[in-house]
Amino acid sequence: MITTNPFAELTAVSDYITPGVMQAFVVVMVAFVIIGTLLDVMHKKSAKYFYEYEEKMKKYAKRDASNEKASLLAKTITNEVLTSSEFSNPKRRMSHLLTMYGFIIFAISTAVMIFAYPEARGDATPSIWPLLWHLGALMLCIGGYWFWFAIRVDVFSEGHKWYEIDPIEDMFVLSLLFTGTFALLWSLTNGYGLFFALFVVSAVMLFGGVYWSKFAHMFFKPAAAYQKKIFWADGSREKLPDVPDLSSPETKKRFPDIPKYMGENPPNMGAGIRREPPNHY
């Protein structure tokens, strides 16, 4: 069951859902993402914001970091993009990684099965692709439902119940979850039509709703992380102060209150307010 290509099975039972129709559907979904993202950039003026913010911060730069841009970009890709290091909460990071990689694996294996093996029924499709498709959907569901029921800040910090749903505001998360869920249900029920219909509707909501949802964050978040790294490298630090090494002679000389009240080598004072998670709503 999980080693067969569900899309190839589909072409055999329906006269209308041909490989061409499925391929056109994928192309339309990709077009939805591109158009939705561009509209989102225009509406929020994010590109203009990034440019203007960079120009503004140049005034406060203390050194030239232009020759470090390539290494900072590589660091952004390995840290923020590939391993979601921006999340300070490890549970949120784990949930995000599961959802993100689940979605990527699911989307790639879907495209491969629809474009490369649209009519390869039974064992004709290399079993790795259907396996990856099911694994991706499962990862998406684990990460997504964990987020929806327990980690989501609306539930965790704001005291909302998990079933308090706003169709527009929660469209991105729910359509993502429903896409993975109905894909699995459709496959596990051997192609039950209702689940397939719901899978298609969820996918259309997910990709067609880019303009109204936070789907576009996958483009602007890496840009923001890269920009932040540049600001810290060139010393402008977004106008934030430096927190120096407290035991260094320069710090002690410049800020005599530090050794006076905290001693020559101040200890690590611990996590402070971060000793407890932020759920005291």
Added chain:
Amino acid sequence: MPTFVQMTRCDGCGQCVDICPSDIMHIDDTLRRAYNIEPDMCWECYSCVKACPHNAIDVRGYADFTPLGGSVRVRRDEEKGVIAWRIIFRNGKKDWDLLAPITTKPWGTAIPDLKTATAPSDDMINSQLLYNEPKYIRFDERGLDTLETNGLSMKEGVYY
């Protein structure tokens, strides 16, 4: 002038929601980023600014304190036990870093154990001083300042 959140820096962790004494820092339901829902009710206590692990929150300063174009930003480093401020004048001539301790002992290690403290005497109960009131709030050993000790008395009515 109220706080505002740089959406590109916020990761929606909820620390500001948790700490805001006015309960006006909330999470946007669509973007899952924090924002100040009621700027008029913000008294610029800087709690959220200091609690934000990504320094995503800033304050638009009052014109007399931070004239337009000037900047007052802060980082509270819990593990080092210090708070750092950076003041930038709007004419760019002053870019000033400040650093001060906020604790001298690791967090949570200097909480008084009230259960084992001796019970207060009658004198202490009848005193106007609060239990364990810090000694340093008075600079001498005199008794409490009252209207009588200062040669004053209550008058009925409103006087200007």
